[in-house]
Amino acid sequence: MNQSQLSRRRFLQATGGTALAAALAGCGGSDGGGGSSTKELSFVYMGTAEQQATWNKLFAKFSEKHPEIKLKAEGIPLSNWGDFFNKLSTRLAGGQVPDVIQVATEGQRLFASKGLLAPLDDYIAKDKSTIDEYYADMDPNLIEWNKKYSSTDGKTYYLPGEFNTMCMWYSKDLFAKAGVPEPTAKWTWDDFRHACEQIKAKTGAFGYAAGPEYFAAIMPWLLTNGTSSFSDDWSKPTYNDAKAIEAAEFNRALVADKLSPPPGGTFDATTAAAQGKLAMFGGGRWPIISIRNLKATAKMGIVPWPTKVEQGSPVGWNGYPIMKASKKKDDAWTFIKFLISTEGSSFFAQLGGTIVPARKSIANSESFLTDAPKGTEYLYQALSYATPIPSPDKGAAVQKAVEDGWKQVLTGNASPADALGKAQTALEGLV
Incomplete structure (x- = not known):
């Protein structure tokens, strides 16, 4: 995968x-x-x-x-x-x-x-x-x-x-090698960032695999910062509010500081984690087959997503x-x-x-x-x-706008405010 x-x-x-x-x-x-x-x-x-x-x-x-x-x-x-x-x-x-x-x-x-x-x-x-x-x-x-x-x-x-749902999968081996305590259910964005920095410094491994996937890599960060891509009834996009922009900035910094591999390409998160080259990736239950095939079940742990404002996960x-x-x-x-x-x-x-x-x-x-x-x-x-997961009828175009905006941020092609602002305009035209 x-x-x-x-x-x-x-x-x-x-x-x-x-x-x-x-x-x-x-x-x-x-x-x-x-x-x-x-x-x-x-x-x-x-x-x-x-x-x-x-x-x-x-x-x-x-x-x-x-x-x-x-x-x-x-x-x-x-x-x-x-x-x-x-x-x-x-x-x-x-x-x-x-x-x-x-x-x-x-x-x-x-x-x-x-x-x-x-x-x-x-x-x-x-x-x-x-x-x-x-x-x-x-x-x-x-x-x-x-x-x-x-x-x-x-x-x-x-x-x-x-x-x-979404939780954070992590390599118990890499946390131990870096001397970083394993994450708990109450950990924060700051704890997460600190773990990425320590693991990178001590082992050379990436801390986290950032990406532009709507369900798996965008929504968890929005929700744990107290916001979402849409209002509760899915009628109004909210993708350019200050908390969404803050979440995008946080993820951009992970890529810019080389704590995350650049998005795109063929980086295989599950294999990298099993090989000790990646400390964390987001996932629900679906990585289990790959992790079992890689004989890495005992090497991994699962913990709720780190929080900034409140616990959150798409479902x-x-x-x-x-x-x-x-x-x-x-x-x-x-x-x-x-x-x-x-x-x-x-x-x-x-x-x-x-x-x-x-x-x-x-x-x-x-x-x-x-x-x-x-x-x-x-x-x-x-x-x-x-x-x-917000799923209005025009789900194709909605997902494309959400992911394209995030991708622009991760690659550094646009500022978070500009990229999510443009995406917000596109979303408003769809609902």
Whole structure:
């Protein structure tokens, strides 16, 4: 995973975002009814070849429990949500409509607003005890955010699923070699900067891998400085306020002082950390496979993001909606219930999934915490102070403006005030 791929929750890229909205608008589909038929239950999700191997074991477990349902699951081997949604939109526009899809926060409101999805409210009412038990095992913030941000008409199209928050991954070896105490949950920006300086001076390693990724490298700094890219309802951009500019200045100084490698290129943060060449990088659960493959799990620790004003993290979560055109809605609901069940969630966590289980009991269990860095539990605890990643409908252009502005700062091509001011103007034109 190179530096440009650190964010596993990247939304629509600059190209294709408008095309996606147009494609979705034109393929609402008709209601195919809820009964079962002889055709397979089709599920499309985002997963690299490596991740598909894990998912396939989960699907085998489902088929074992429900032999009456023939599941045809297809992982699209892409590494960011933008490319996934663009690929999916092309299929939908061509009439290839699966029964169930995986949709991250970044696309949930957009998909729900286009008439593509079947409301789940009747199913939820029918299986009230099952859903009540699921919600009781979940941080209530996930439930409230799902209601607030993933629907435009008050109907329920998604059950909140697995998620990613942001914490700081750090090399315990480099901190020890530099004689710097390992970070704690209460550390500050000043503590972070001091650690970068000491580690660079004592070991020659970079302190932190700065980058222009919206979810993984921009939002954590904004939120821990008491600001965000947008207002709470995503209607007003706030990218040029003084606290955002201060966060950008802080990151620019890390690059200028060579405490961070320059952005871009093929710098591989996980490999560099495993090799003792990088002390810290931002991440959710997704680096775990690479870290395990590098035999570096015991060398790493995870800690909440350092704070300037308050604790903060972006959050994005999975949803598994049933397509309105599906003729296998009852089977689709059975599949969704398996995904959220204690058994399904525990099995997936045990396999080493790259997302945090929504169930608190599973996130705190050995199935999730074994063979994971010290501090992995902080990823779930971050829900208590996290902020949903702002995802207005024009997500492609929004993300491009946010990232381009930050990139201009990191490279020193523009001052933070000028770069974020220009980006703010672009964002205001989009919402």
